[in-house]
Amino acid sequence: MSTRERILDAAARVMRERGVAHATTKEIARAAGCSEALLYRHFDDKQGLFMAVLQERMPAFALPDDAAGTGTVEGNLVRLVGGLLDFYADSFPISASIFSSSTLLARHREAIAAHGAGPQVPHLRLQAYLEAERKAGRVRPDADVEAVARLLVGAALHHAFLVAFWGEGNAAEPGLGERLVAPVLPALLTG
Amino acid sequence: MSTRERILDAAARVMRERGVAHATTKEIARAAGCSEALLYRHFDDKQGLFMAVLQERMPAFALPDDAAGTGTVEGNLVRLVGGLLDFYADSFPISASIFSSSTLLARHREAIAAHGAGPQVPHLRLQAYLEAERKAGRVRPDADVEAVARLLVGAALHHAFLVAFWGEGNAAEPGLGERLVAPVLPALLTG
DNA sequence: ACGGTGTTAGTAAGTATTCACTCACACCTC
DNA sequence: GAGGTGTGAGTGAATACTTACTAACACCGT
Numbered sequence: 001m002s003t004r005e006r007i008l009d010a011a012a013r014v015m016r017e018r019g020v021a022h023a024t025t026k027e028i029a030r031a032a033g034c035s036e037a038l039l040y041r042h043f044d045d046k047q048g049l050f051m052a053v054l055q056e057r058m059p060a061f062a063l064p065d066d067a068a069g070t071g072t073v074e075g076n077l078v079r080l081v082g083g084l085l086d087f088y089a090d091s092f093p094i095s096a097s098i099f100s101s102s103t104l105l106a107r108h109r110e111a112i113a114a115h116g117a118g119p120q121v122p123h124l125r126l127q128a129y130l131e132a133e134r135k136a137g138r139v140r141p142d143a144d145v146e147a148v149a150r151l152l153v154g155a156a157l158h159h160a161f162l163v164a165f166w167g168e169g170n171a172a173e174p175g176l177g178e179r180l181v182a183p184v185l186p187a188l189l190t191g
Numbered sequence: 192m193s194t195r196e197r198i199l200d201a202a203a204r205v206m207r208e209r210g211v212a213h214a215t216t217k218e219i220a221r222a223a224g225c226s227e228a229l230l231y232r233h234f235d236d237k238q239g240l241f242m243a244v245l246q247e248r249m250p251a252f253a254l255p256d257d258a259a260g261t262g263t264v265e266g267n268l269v270r271l272v273g274g275l276l277d278f279y280a281d282s283f284p285i286s287a288s289i290f291s292s293s294t295l296l297a298r299h300r301e302a303i304a305a306h307g308a309g310p311q312v313p314h315l316r317l318q319a320y321l322e323a324e325r326k327a328g329r330v331r332p333d334a335d336v337e338a339v340a341r342l343l344v345g346a347a348l349h350h351a352f353l354v355a356f357w358g359e360g361n362a363a364e365p366g367l368g369e370r371l372v373a374p375v376l377p378a379l380l381t382g
Numbered sequence: 383a384c385g386g387t388g389t390t391a392g393t394a395a396g397t398a399t400t401c402a403c404t405c406a407c408a409c410c411t412c
Numbered sequence: 413g414a415g416g417t418g419t420g421a422g423t424g425a426a427t428a429c430t431t432a433c434t435a436a437c438a439c440c441g442t
Contacts, residue, residue: 100291154345
């Protein structure tokens with residue numbers, strides 16, 4: 001693994017485990033097993049390093065390839081929500097830390113706007129899946145798919161928030177995906 | 192207004208507007224219009240001041256008094272979700288900042304555990320309302336009220352997250368409460 | 383009424399430490 | 413020997429926190 005990658009891993013680890021406030025250059029260098037000076041060979045400054053972590057060490061949000069029309073809507077939704085729960089569990093600690101600095105937030109916002117990425121992507125993707133199912137006739141034509149997408153994505157985010165707050169202890173909650181999907185099914189399914 | 196209150200207001204304002212990273216003692220003192228030394232007359236240390244802000248300047252989450260059995264379930268839920276949207280819109284910026292420091296998070300967690308407060312309160316309260324309605328026979332006996340509460344609370348939190356990320360611009364979204372409540376109604380209402 | 387005594391509210395000017403960041407220099411490979 | 417990779421030893425600035433001090437005010441015995 002290249003030094004740059006080691007530094008990025010170390011920085012991400014410190015940010016996750018101790019919070020951005022403690023993610024000092026000294027702490028990151030110690031975690032990466034190198035000198036502080038070396039950080040500056042690979043990154044312009046500390047904010048540049050943070051930005052690289054945000055862009056290269058945020059867990060990718062990959063919804064499984066569009067399964068619209070295959071399997072059952074319920075099964076697909078459960079799988080998608082499971083992916084959302086994992087995604088937010090991994091990304092929430094670092095995402096939240098962005099809000100600790102207005103300047104970091106502003107830079108991140110600009111960087112992200114350029115890529116078409118951003119925090120609205122998950123619910124837009126889920127919404128797109130539901131729209132495809134609606135087009136396929138497996139979801140009621142009058143269903144508010146945007147609202148449903150927001151409910152499901154929100155519940156996943158909320159769960160990550162609680163886990164991050166209370167510590168790693170109560171992380172996995174088996175069957176949560178199924179339980180979250182069930183209440184919105186009557187509003188979705190053609191009947 | 193007492194000096195202590197002025198300092199708390201100033202600290203909360205700086206934390207909100209510029210983020211905890213920029214909430215230095217100097218900055219807070221300047222915002223409060225006093226000397227840094229005075230901060231230490233009223234608080235043990237900076238973390239103590241932050242803790243006081245978290246405990247005394249977080250917007251109170253007040254669900255309107257238990258309306259179970261009155262009005263319509265839909266109307267009550269819309270009102271409750273509206274309250275949640277306001278609550279999270281106000282509290283998210285400061286809540287998120289807790290995660291910037293593992294030690295601050297740990298202290299806040301302990302302080303909160305003592306009060307029986309914490310981030311699980313909103314969805315427990317909403318869940319309690321739904322259970323009351325179930326007992327009153329206005330919600331299906333087989334409805335998963337916990338899952339529904341998590342969906343609605345999560346969607347409100349998610350909305351606050353997006354607003355905090357993109358700036359104050361796209362804050363109010365009229366009719367959002369109604370749209371979020373509608374998809375869970377079929378799973379709740381007795382038919 | 384008046385001086386003495388203590389308390390409260392406030393600050394200017396520090397100190398020690400930590401922070402992000404730099405630089406001169408060493409080591410290595412080609 | 414040139415250029416990439418790496419470091420020890422710093423630097424000035426910023427930070428959290430302290431100290432020594434003042435002005436205002438309340439209380440009280442005489």
